[in-house]
Amino acid sequence: MEEFFDLELMFRLAGVVQNGLLAAAILGLVAGVLGPLIVLRRMAFAVHGTAELGFTGAAAALLLVGTGIEYGAIAGAVVAAALLGVLGGRSGERDSVIGVVLSFGLGVGVLLLWLYPGRASNKLGLFVGQIVSVDASTVVVFAVCGVLVLSVLALVYRPLLFASVDPAVAAARGVPVGALAPLFAVLVGITTALGVQVVGVLLVLALLVTPAAAASRVTSSPLLATVLSVIFAETAVLGGIMLSLVPGAPPSPFVTTISFLIYLVCRAVAYRRDRPRTGLGPPPGTLDPIASPVR
C-alpha cells in the first residue's frame, strides 16, 4: 500500500510518460467538450459502437502495418461514425443498427488480433490503454485532431445544440438537422479513436459520457455543464494515469474509477439539492384543457 503513494516515484515516472499525459490532457479537453452534446443526443451506445470499430481499425493497423494503431483507430472510428450517421438516421432504428455493426466489427477485430503474431501486450494495450507507448509523434496526432474537432464544433455549436434538444423547431428555423447528425458522429469518432491509446477502446465511455452525465446532474446550463464536464474528464484521465504509475498498472481502471466516483458525488449533490423542494414552481399536475362545452 505504501509504495502506492510514493509521491516522489510517481512524479519521476510522470516525467517518463509526459507525452502520455499531454495526449491525455488533450483527450480530456475534447471529450469533456463533446460529452454534454453526446448525453443530450443520447449517443452513449453509439460511442460504444464507434469505439469497438475503432478497435477493429487499430487491430487492422497492427496486423497490416505492425504499428500506427492511432491512425487505424481513427480510420475505423470515423468509418463507423459515418456509417452510423447514415444508416441510423431515425432514432428508432439507431440502436439496432449500432448493435448490428459493432458486433460484426468486433468479430473482425478479434480475428485480426488472433492473426497478429506480435507481442500480447500490444494486443492488451488496445483494450486497456497503453500510455507508455505514446511518443511525441502521437502527441502531434492528438493535437491536430483536437484542434480540428474543437474548431468544427465551435462553428456548428449553436445549431447543433438546437438540433439536439429541439429538432422540430430547429428544422423549422432552417437548421440542417439531418446533415449535423453524421457530422457530429464523425467528430465523436475521431475523439473516440484518441481514447484508444489512453483508456483503451472499451472504456472511452468513461471520458466521453460519464463526466458529462455527472455535470448534467448538477447543472442545467449548457455552458456550465461543458465547463464541469471538461474539469471532470481532466481530473479522471490525468488523475487516473498518475495513480497507475507507481503500481505499474494500466491506467484505465483508475480513470474509470475516478470518473465513476465523480458521477456518484454529482448524483448525491443533485439529490440533496432537489429533495427539500418538492416539485418546481406550481404543482406538477397541469389543469386539463377546458372540456368541450357540448358534452
Place this chain on the structure above:
Amino acid sequence: MGEAAVEIEDAGLRFGDRTLWSGLDLDVAPGEFVAVLGPNGSGKTSLLRVLLGLQPLSSGSVRLAGEPPGRGNQKVGYVPQQRAIDESAALRGTDLVGLGLDGHRWGVGLRGMARRRRLVAGAVASVGAQSYARFPVGRLSGGEQQRLRVAQALVGEPEVLLCDEPLLSLDIAHQRAVTELIDTRRRTAGTAVLFVTHELNPILPYVDRVLYLVNGRFRIGTPDEVMNSHVLSELYSTRVEVFRVGGQIHVAGAHSALCEDLPHHADEQVP
C-alpha cells in the same frame, strides 16, 4: 409589406393514394389571424410542414414571407405540436427561448450575450414565465413548457407565426394570456398568424378567417361564413348543427368534429 405573408396557390398534398387536401388557395395578409380547424388526420400539421419546407407539395406552390418554403425560415416562428423536451436534458427555459432567437446561427454565440439576455428576459416576461424560466425545461409541466414555446417562437420577431395546437395543456387563464399575446404581436408588428386548433372558442374574438379541413375538402372564410350548420354539414357530408351560445360556437352532430379533441388531448398530454 402589402404583399401576402403566406401565399398558397392551388396546393395539393397526397400520401400514396390518399389526398389530404388539394386545390387549396389561401393568401394570409401581414397581421391577419387565420385559424386552421379540422378533425385529426385532416392534414393541419402537414400544411404547416409544407409551409416550413419540411414536406414537399404534391401539386401547386406556396411562398412564406416572400420566399419559397424553407428559404425564409428565419422569419418564421413555430410552435410545434410535439414539444416534449427530454426530462433529464441540461437545458433551462431561458436556453430554450434563446435558441429561438439565434439557435440557427453558426458559431458559439458568445458575442452579443448582453443583448441576447435582455431579449430573452423580455420574451420570458411576456408569457409570465419568470418564476420557472431558469429551471430545467424537461421537468416543467406541459403548460409551463408551452408558454416557453410561445416565447421561443416570438422572441425572433417573426413575420409569420405558425402555431400547432398551442393551447393544448393550458388552463383557461393561460389560453387567454397566450392568445392575447399572439394577438398583440400581430397587431403591433404585423405578424401573420396561422393557428391550428381543435377549439375555436378561446380564440374566436381574434380570428379573422377560418380554414376548415375535413376529409380532403375545405372551406375558407370568416368564422360566420364557415361555422354554420349549412357549410359544416356540406363539409362533413352529414347533418351538423352549429349553435351560438353567448358568443361561443358549439358544433353538434358530426361526432368527429366535436369530440375528437378529448381522447386526442388525453394521449398528447402524456410526455
